[in-house]
Amino acid sequence: MLTATLLLAAFVPQVDGDPEADLAAVLRAERERTQAMARVEPAVCSVMLRGSPGGGSGVIFDPLGFVLTNFHVVGKPQVTEMLVGLPDGELYEATVLGIDPGSDLAVLLLNDASKRPWPFATLGDSDALLVGETVFAMGNPFLLATDFTPTVTWGIVSGTHRYQPGPGNRALVYPDCIQVDSPVNPGNSGGPLFNNRGEIVGINGRISVRDRGRVNTGVGFAIASNQIRNFLGDLMAGRHAEHGTLDLNAWFMRAPHDRSRTGVFVQALFEDSKVADYGLALGDEITHFNGIPVRSANQLATLVGVLPTGAWVSLTYRPIDDEKVGEPHTIEFTLPTLDTGSSRDPDRLADEATRETAAQALIRTVPATAAAEGATVVLSGPKDRTVTLRRLGERLRIDDGDVSLVRTADGSGFKLESGNVAELSPEEAAKLDRVLRTNPWLRRDQGLRTILEGGILHGGTMVQGRAAYRIGLPGDGKREVFLFEDGTPAGCQYRDPVRKGLVQLRGLGQTRIVIDGELFSGWSIAPPDYDAPAAALFERPSQ
Amino acid sequence: MRHAILVSTVLASSALAQGDAYAFEEREPQTLLERVIDQNLRSVVKIHGASGLSTIDPYAAGVVVSDQGHILTLDLIMVQRDKTKVVLADGSVHNATLLPPEPKLGARLLKIDPDLLDQPLQPLAITKEIPRNGTFVVSIGNCFRLAEYSEKLSATFGVVTATTRTSLRYMLRDVDYDGDLILTDAPNNPGHFGGALITLDGKWIGLNTRIVESSETNTQISAAIPTRDLEAYLARWIDGKVVAKPDATETKPVYHGIELFDSGGRRSPPAYVERVKRGSPAAAIKLRPDDLIVRLDRYAIRSCLEFRNAMAKFRPGQKVEVTFKRGTNVRKATMTLEEEKPR
Numbered sequence: 001m002l003t004a005t006l007l008l009a010a011f012v013p014q015v016d017g018d019p020e021a022d023l024a025a026v027l028r029a030e031r032e033r034t035q036a037m038a039r040v041e042p043a044v045c046s047v048m049l050r051g052s053p054g055g056g057s058g059v060i061f062d063p064l065g066f067v068l069t070n071f072h073v074v075g076k077p078q079v080t081e082m083l084v085g086l087p088d089g090e091l092y093e094a095t096v097l098g099i100d101p102g103s104d105l106a107v108l109l110l111n112d113a114s115k116r117p118w119p120f121a122t123l124g125d126s127d128a129l130l131v132g133e134t135v136f137a138m139g140n141p142f143l144l145a146t147d148f149t150p151t152v153t154w155g156i157v158s159g160t161h162r163y164q165p166g167p168g169n170r171a172l173v174y175p176d177c178i179q180v181d182s183p184v185n186p187g188n189s190g191g192p193l194f195n196n197r198g199e200i201v202g203i204n205g206r207i208s209v210r211d212r213g214r215v216n217t218g219v220g221f222a223i224a225s226n227q228i229r230n231f232l233g234d235l236m237a238g239r240h241a242e243h244g245t246l247d248l249n250a251w252f253m254r255a256p257h258d259r260s261r262t263g264v265f266v267q268a269l270f271e272d273s274k275v276a277d278y279g280l281a282l283g284d285e286i287t288h289f290n291g292i293p294v295r296s297a298n299q300l301a302t303l304v305g306v307l308p309t310g311a312w313v314s315l316t317y318r319p320i321d322d323e324k325v326g327e328p329h330t331i332e333f334t335l336p337t338l339d340t341g342s343s344r345d346p347d348r349l350a351d352e353a354t355r356e357t358a359a360q361a362l363i364r365t366v367p368a369t370a371a372a373e374g375a376t377v378v379l380s381g382p383k384d385r386t387v388t389l390r391r392l393g394e395r396l397r398i399d400d401g402d403v404s405l406v407r408t409a410d411g412s413g414f415k416l417e418s419g420n421v422a423e424l425s426p427e428e429a430a431k432l433d434r435v436l437r438t439n440p441w442l443r444r445d446q447g448l449r450t451i452l453e454g455g456i457l458h459g460g461t462m463v464q465g466r467a468a469y470r471i472g473l474p475g476d477g478k479r480e481v482f483l484f485e486d487g488t489p490a491g492c493q494y495r496d497p498v499r500k501g502l503v504q505l506r507g508l509g510q511t512r513i514v515i516d517g518e519l520f521s522g523w524s525i526a527p528p529d530y531d532a533p534a535a536a537l538f539e540r541p542s543q
Numbered sequence: 544m545r546h547a548i549l550v551s552t553v554l555a556s557s558a559l560a561q562g563d564a565y566a567f568e569e570r571e572p573q574t575l576l577e578r579v580i581d582q583n584l585r586s587v588v589k590i591h592g593a594s595g596l597s598t599i600d601p602y603a604a605g606v607v608v609s610d611q612g613h614i615l616t617l618d619l620i621m622v623q624r625d626k627t628k629v630v631l632a633d634g635s636v637h638n639a640t641l642l643p644p645e646p647k648l649g650a651r652l653l654k655i656d657p658d659l660l661d662q663p664l665q666p667l668a669i670t671k672e673i674p675r676n677g678t679f680v681v682s683i684g685n686c687f688r689l690a691e692y693s694e695k696l697s698a699t700f701g702v703v704t705a706t707t708r709t710s711l712r713y714m715l716r717d718v719d720y721d722g723d724l725i726l727t728d729a730p731n732n733p734g735h736f737g738g739a740l741i742t743l744d745g746k747w748i749g750l751n752t753r754i755v756e757s758s759e760t761n762t763q764i765s766a767a768i769p770t771r772d773l774e775a776y777l778a779r780w781i782d783g784k785v786v787a788k789p790d791a792t793e794t795k796p797v798y799h800g801i802e803l804f805d806s807g808g809r810r811s812p813p814a815y816v817e818r819v820k821r822g823s824p825a826a827a828i829k830l831r832p833d834d835l836i837v838r839l840d841r842y843a844i845r846s847c848l849e850f851r852n853a854m855a856k857f858r859p860g861q862k863v864e865v866t867f868k869r870g871t872n873v874r875k876a877t878m879t880l881e882e883e884k885p886r
Contacts, residue, residue, distance in 0.1 A: 128570055131584075131698050132577035132681070156576065156700040161567045162689055179689065181699040181730045208687045208732070218699055218730020219686055252692055262634075296634070296692050299566040 036198035037136065037152055042119035044150040046085035046140040047073050047094075047108070047190055057139030057150070057191030058084065058108065059200060062361045063117035065110030066236060068228065069190030070205045071099050072172060074106045077240065077343045082108055085140075085148035086119075097350050097358075098235030102243040102340045103305070104172045104205050105228060106190075107235040109354060121192065124199025126160075126224035129178060133157045137182045137204050137220070139191025150191070155182025155218075163298040163305070164206070164221055170340045173243075175305020177221040178202045184220030193222040201225050227306040229485060233460020233469040234308065236358040238350025241460075242309040244335025247273035250286055252297045257325050263287070264294050265320070278331040280317055287328060288316035290465060309337040311462035312512065358457040362469045363449065365487035371447030374532030377439065379511070382522040389435070389442060390533045396436040397537055406538055407433065431495060438479040439505070440489030441528040448489065452481060463490040464507040482506065566693065571820070579743050580681055580698045586667045587683045587696055587739050589630040590616055590639075590653070604684035604696065604738035605629065606750060607666045609781045611657050615773065616737035617752060618644040618651035629655050633662065634693030645776040648722060648768055650750060652780050661811060662848065667739060667747040669770035669777065674725065674748055678703045682729040682765065684738025684751055696738070701729030706769070724766045725749045731765030740767040796883040797859050800825040801836075803847045811846035816867075828865065828876035837873070838866035859883075 040059075047069045048055035056073030060066065067084060074082060074096055084094045092115070094108040110118060129135070135157055138150040145151065159179035166172040180193060184204050193202035202222025209217055234241040249268035255261040263285045269276055286294050289303045290313055307313065312334055319326035350358070379387040388399040396407040405414045414429045436442060437451050451473060458470040458480060468482045468490035482490035491506040496515075504514040508527055513520040572578040592601045605616035614629055627639045639653035657664070674680070682699045690696050705726045725740065731751055740749035749767025756763050800823020804815040814836040819825045836844050840863055842853035857863055859882035866875050 127568075130570055130572060130577050130581075131695060132572065132574065132580040132700075134576070156698065158686075158697040158699055159689060159695060160569075161694075179697060181701075208689075217732050219689075219697075219732055293566075295566040296694065298691060298694060 033136075033196060036194070036196060037138075040121040040192070040194060040198045041138070041150060042087050043121045044087065044138040044192060046143070046145070046148045046150075048083045048085065049075060049079065050081065050083055054187075055140070055143050056187060056189040057204075059138075059192035059203075060110070060118050060120045061123060061200060063120050064357055064361045065094075065112075065116060065118045066097075066358070066361060067094060067108040067110065068192070068200070068203055069106050069108060070203065071101050071104045071106045072205070073190040074099065074108075077101065077345060077348075084108065084110060087147075087149050089147045091148075095350075095354070097238040097354065098231075098241055098348075100231050100235060100241035100243075101171050101343065102173060102241065102338060103175060103223060103227070103231075105203065105223060105231065105235060105241070107232075109350075109357070121194070121198060121200050123225045123229065124195050124197070124201045126178060126201045126226045129157050129160055129195065129201060131157050131159060133195065135178075135180055135182060135193055135195055135201065137180065137184055137188060137191060137193050137222075139188040139204065141183075141185035141187040143187050153183040153188075155180050158219070161299070161302055162221065163302050170338060172206075173305060174206065174221055174223060176224045176227050176302045177205075178224055180204075180220045180222060181218045182220065183216040183218070184222075185216050188220075199225075203228065224306075229467040230306055230308055230311075230462065231460060232467065233362075233457065235460075236362070237355055237457045237459045238348060239459050240345045240348040242344070242346070243338040243340070244304060244307045244309045244311050244313070245338035246275055246300075246304055246315070247336060248275060248280070250297050250300055255285065255325075256283065256320060264297055264300055266317075274333055274336050275315065275331070278333060279319075279329065280315070280331070281319065281321075283320045285318040285320055285325075286315065287318060288314070288330075290314055304335070307335055308460065308462065309335055311335050312506075352456055355456040355458070356454070359452070359455045359469075359471050362457060362483065363452045363455070363471065363487070365485065366449045366452065366483070367445050367487055368449055369445040371450075372444040372530035372532075374530070375442045375444065376529045376531075376533055377441045378526050379505075379513075380524050380526070381513075381520070389439060390537060391436060391442045392533055392535060392538055394436075395538045396433070396442075397533075398432070398435070405432070407436075434475075434479055435494055435496070438473065438481065438492045438494040440481045440483070440492055441508070441525070444528075444530055448481075452483075455481070461490075464509075466490070575743055576679075576681065576700065579741060579745055580683065582745065583667070583681075583683060583739060583741055583747075584696055584698075585632040586665045588614055588632070589685050589688075589690065589696070590614070590737060591628045591630070592626065600733050600736070602685065602688045602734055603736050604734065604751070605653065606737070606739045606747070607664045608652075608669075608777055609666050610664045611782065612655040612660070612664065613642075613666075613777075613781050614639065614653040614655065615750060615777065616651060616653060617750070618646070618649050627653060629653060630692060631660075631664075632693065632696075635661065636692075642780050645773070648772060648776065649720070649752065650768065650773060650776060652777070662851070667741075669774050670746040670748055671771045671774075672746060672748065673706050673723070673769060673771065674703045674742055674746075676703050676705060679743050680727055680729055680748070681741050681743070682727065682731060682735065682738060682751055682767075683741065684731070684735030686730070686732035686735040688734045697735065699730040699735075701727045701765070703727050704764075722772050723769055724752070724755075725769055727765045727767065729765055731767075797854065797857050797861075797880040798883040799823065799854065799878065799880055801830065803836075803850060805847040811848035814844050814847050814850040824878045824881055828878050830865070830867065830876070830878075831869065833869075835868040836865060837868055838864075840864050 043060040045058045047058040058067045058069035080096050082094045084092045093111045097107045099106045136154045158181050162177050162179050164174040184207050188204045191204050192200045195201045204222045206221045208219040231241040247270045250264045251267045266284050294300050314332045316330045318328050374392040377389045390397040398405045407414050454474040455471040458472045461468050468484050470480045473479045480493040484490045493504045496503045501515040506512040511525040513523045572581045586607045588605045590603045590605045605614040608615045629637045629639045637655040639655050642652040644651040686697045736753050738751045751767050800820035802818040804817040816834045819830050839853045844850050861880050863878050865878050
């Protein structure tokens with residue numbers, strides 16, 4: 001970090017410094033910059049459709065050959081094959097996986113597995129960008145390079161968190177984009193925007209123009225990398241990424257009962273929308289979204305626009321009617337789907353082999369250290385209810401209220417230790433056994449990595465406001481582990497033979513437990529304890 | 544079948560204040576370039592005029608040139624008496640009155656009512672210097688009206704390419720302008736006009752003017768009117784003298800690391816702490832969000848405005864006794880102020 005700070009500070013001449021030291025600092029900054037450019041260059045591609053005269057750019061973001069580009073470079077949801085030119089001068093075939101027409105993204109996979117590992121660049125943190133920070137764009141503007149050597153343009157971040165509506169029907173919206181003054185031209189579309197360290201902070205996709213046609217005016221927009229993260233699970237799984245919506249329009253305006261105050265007020269609302277069901281009405285003031293104070297209508301559109309459908313959100317509002325301003329209410333719900341038009345295909349999914357490759361790419365971040373021998377996870381619910389899951393080696397014990405189940409030492413099934421539920425059938429015991437293998441908090445590090453090997457990517461989800469991947473475990477594939485980008489567990493999903501339902505555990509701390517779509521509120525999961533539980537706990541009850 | 548229900552309302556007008564904070568959390572500026580932009584963003588405003596004609600934009604940027612509410616902008620945008628609004632960096636909207644223009648340079652002063660301001664204005668001072676070619680510059684404005692209310696203006700970067708007199712065209716018509724223009728390669732677009740051109744040592748050197756075309760070469764170029772040439776006009780209208788910006792070496796701003804919950808409004812709210820910067824003097828005395836600051840040394844603090852005014856009286860290195868309320872307890876701690884510097 002310190003090095004980075006010095007570098008950035010040195011970018012500009014210091015008028016009152018020691019000239020020799022200044023020159024050395026500038027030259028060092030230049031060297032670092034050119035080295036970063038040289039390092040990422042092999043990952044920057046030209047993306048073309050066979051038989052079409054145009055084309056755009058893209059970037060490989062994983063050594064297995066996953067490529068990010070704009071949806072408008074692919075063009076249509078029906079397109080399945082693209083051609084990708086790399087700076088090695090070769091043209092490769094690639095399969096179109098997921099698309100996000102709503103905010104102009106697509107992910108491709110390079111077909112030639114023998115070329116792995118492909119050169120790649122990593123995604124950076126777009127929220128760390130500040131106006132004035134230097135960035136560079138790479139791509140193939142005007143398809144200048146017939147040998148696919150990318151063009152580099154350099155400039156500064158002119159603005160962050162810009163909301164740019166789409167040309168129509170809610171497609172190609174840029175809800176949270178980075179405005180840059182580095183030249184961006186036709187053909188740059190889909191290409192990466194890098195920070196000084198050579199991390200992908202955005203995907204260049206559109207420009208503002210005036211009277212001279214579609215060429216650079218120094219106002220380019222890149223889709224922020226942190227927005228891309230929220231959709232990456234779905235895109236790599238080959239899905240049609242869908243955005244969430246509040247189904248309302250809100251304006252920044254004067255408060256109706258206090259003309260000296262301003263705020264964001266609901267001005268149009270679908271009568272049958274989810275928020276209306278939860279009690280939000282026309283004229284109400286929206287004060288917070290996900291705990292963040294809402295200060296402008298654009299900000300609200302940005303906060304919502306970067307979230308996929310199904311993301312849990314909280315909305316705080318003050319009911320306002322003709323007479324008075326009410327007390328603030330907070331409602332929590334999952335975002336409904338924004339309808340972006342007729343081409344929507346919720347069933348779109350890549351083939352299993354591809355999704356297995358995607359899972360391999362994503363579980364690479366799971367830390368590979370020694371597994372703990374034992375683990376205890378305590379779920380606390382309302383009215384002092386607790387469920388304790390314990391693991392010792394391959395043995396499992398579940399204490400749910402007055403019911404205690406212990407897996408036998410030979411692994412043949414579960415024995416009821418206390419309580420009065422009916423004896424489990426072998427099939428039910430086997431299913432319960434899988435809880436052991438599904439709950440990622442019972443498995444640390446190497447153990448988790450092992451159970452995820454051979455899994456397939458189901459898509460993406462949001463857990464506690466962070467993007468997570470849903471990885472189906474080998475076997476029936478229905479049991480899922482949710483994984484954050486850094487490889488830490490985000491939750492799991494399994495079919496509970498005792499409760500007879502599809503159970504989702506989402507996040508540590510104030511967890512969400514969803515059973516068959518219904519939220520069980522008031523539950524929490526304490527951070528797991530990895531000290532081995534006493535062997536006595538697992539011994540068979542004396543009978 | 545979905546049913547949309549709509550109500551119509553009148554948009555905000557005249558001196559309405561909004562919370563001062565920018566909506567998104569950001570890191571601290573680290574480089575000279577980031578710092579220069581950060582320090583000057585609050586001195587440039589958004590201007591909305593009457594609805595435009597096809598060749599005249601209804602929006603532009605302006606530069607705060609006095610603490611009495613004077614805003615300098617281009618006269619080439621559609622300003623109209625009683626219809627021109629100025630939006631400050633805190634998102635507050637103010638009605639502007641028009642002062643007579645400077646026809647030769649195409650500049651015009653607007654004035655907003657300083658009594659309606661929640662926070663003191665940060666005027667920029669003109670400089671007599673003409674930058675050498677190749678000097679790095681930052682251009683701040685509102686290109687394509689991308690920023691609204693408290694959203695941040697756009698900043699672009701480039702070098703001075705020339706300071707010259709040239710024959711110009713705008714929209715295929717010759718422009719009658721016989722002064723010097725500072726030409727730069729920092730992108731300048733509609734909405735950026737009237738904004739500030741600033742050197743990296745913080746000198747305000749130019750007022751962004753329209754993109755012009757050289758009638759000789761057809762090339763479009765970013766241009767700015769040197770502030771030097773605007774001195775006489777400003778001096779005529781701003782209480783007989785132009786406000787000079789204090790030299791940076793005289794008063795070094797202090798760094799304390801406290802962000803207050805300043806929700807804006809006609810009255811400045813009590814000085815509740817919203818955020819404490821990590822590693823700052825305030826963090827060293829373990830100040831926390833939701834603490835209410837009630838006293839700084841001998842100054843009683845009843846509002847965010849009083850906090851800022853009192854803080855301006857201190858210098859880096861000075862020790863300040865902070866009295867604050869946490870819950871029902873009143874606590875005291877001594878904080879050593881630091882110098883505001885690149886972080």
